[in-house]
Amino acid sequence: MPELPEVETVARDLAGRIIGKTIRDVKLRRADLRQPFPKNLKVLLIGRKIVSVGRRAKYVLIHLDDASVLVLHLGMSGSITVRQAKNYQPQKHDHVLIALDGGNLMVMNDPRRFGLLTVVKSDELKNHKLFRALGMEPLSNKFTGKALHTLLKNKNTNVKAAIMDQSLVVGVGNIYAAESLYLAGILPTRNSRKITIQEAEKLTKSIKNVLCAAIEAGGSTISDYRSATGKSGKFQVKFQVYGRAGEKCLRCGSLVKSIRQNGRSTFYCAVCQS
DNA sequence: CGGCGGTCCTGTCAGC
DNA sequence: TGCTGACAGGACCGCC
Numbered sequence: 001m002p003e004l005p006e007v008e009t010v011a012r013d014l015a016g017r018i019i020g021k022t023i024r025d026v027k028l029r030r031a032d033l034r035q036p037f038p039k040n041l042k043v044l045l046i047g048r049k050i051v052s053v054g055r056r057a058k059y060v061l062i063h064l065d066d067a068s069v070l071v072l073h074l075g076m077s078g079s080i081t082v083r084q085a086k087n088y089q090p091q092k093h094d095h096v097l098i099a100l101d102g103g104n105l106m107v108m109n110d111p112r113r114f115g116l117l118t119v120v121k122s123d124e125l126k127n128h129k130l131f132r133a134l135g136m137e138p139l140s141n142k143f144t145g146k147a148l149h150t151l152l153k154n155k156n157t158n159v160k161a162a163i164m165d166q167s168l169v170v171g172v173g174n175i176y177a178a179e180s181l182y183l184a185g186i187l188p189t190r191n192s193r194k195i196t197i198q199e200a201e202k203l204t205k206s207i208k209n210v211l212c213a214a215i216e217a218g219g220s221t222i223s224d225y226r227s228a229t230g231k232s233g234k235f236q237v238k239f240q241v242y243g244r245a246g247e248k249c250l251r252c253g254s255l256v257k258s259i260r261q262n263g264r265s266t267f268y269c270a271v272c273q274s
Numbered sequence: 275c276g277g278c279g280g281t282c283c284t285g286t287c288a289g290c
Numbered sequence: 291t292g293c294t295g296a297c298a299g300g301a302c303c304g305c306c
Contacts (some may be wrong), residue, residue: 002299002300003299003300006299034300034301034302058299058300058301073300073301074299074300075299075300075301076298076299076300076301077298077299077300112298112300114300114301115300164300166300166301173299173300174298174299174300175299176299220299222298222299264298264300265297265298
């Protein structure tokens with residue numbers, strides 16, 4: 001479900017609500033998501049104070065006062081909400097409940113269970129299995145047209161799969177890949193090696209623009225995504241092509257097309273993109 | 275060895 | 291109404 005803008009929104013919302021709080025209790029309603037939870041999870045978390053909240057790629061990073069990090073990934077369908085603990089009845093798919101001092105409860109819900117929760121020592125984060133192969137942050141200054149052009153040259157696949165490859169650039173998922181390529185006027189089926197430097201410059205800007213705009217809108221709400229404060233995102237109303245197969249292209253009026261690439265739906269305008 | 279298909283899971287919706 | 295199949299924001303594993 002969540003791509004970079006949704007994860008960023010969740011991380012920011014969490015920051016405003018949990019920093020400075022101490023974890024008082026942890027309830028596990030099952031033993032795993034995509035992978036088993038650490039066996040000593042309660043020992044690792046209870047009594048720890050939350051010092052900051054960040055994001056790397058599509059991971060939420062909750063930094064604790066013992067130089068460890070609670071690492072969360074939302075998979076396709078995960079959400080994290082903070083609510084009053086008093087009288088809270090766990091809902092279906094609420095897998096982890098973390099009670100904080102001050103009476104709040106952080107709830108991780110994930111119907112499809114593609115998400116992940118683990119704890120990593122801060123100084124081991126960069127070299128951790130989950131993080132060491134991750135590519136560039138698209139909103140960083142290092143993510144330039146030149147950098148993307150080089151990355152694309154070294155790949156041999158369609159440009160859409162390439163920008164969704166988390167070892168090249170992180171955070172771009174199925175929605176924002178389609179939106180970025182539309183904004184850049186590039187067909188998603190183009191081979192990554194044949195993207196020119198000028199196109200890479202344009203695509204870089206499009207990715208940054210679409211991700212920033214989505215963050216400003218609080219992410220996109222499809223189905224049941226909510227931020228940590230329970231709000232819906234608003235960016236979905238700004239989708240130019242995603243989910244609009246058969247509808248008119250907002251720029252030229254021809255019909256938006258839908259194809260499958262690498263097992264995922266792709267949406268594009270055959271007139272505006274080449 | 276890199277690219278890509280299959281797979282993990284539940285929920286929802288279209289079509290019959 | 292109920293059944294079936296396709297599909298859904300991700301990413302890992304194995305096979306060519």
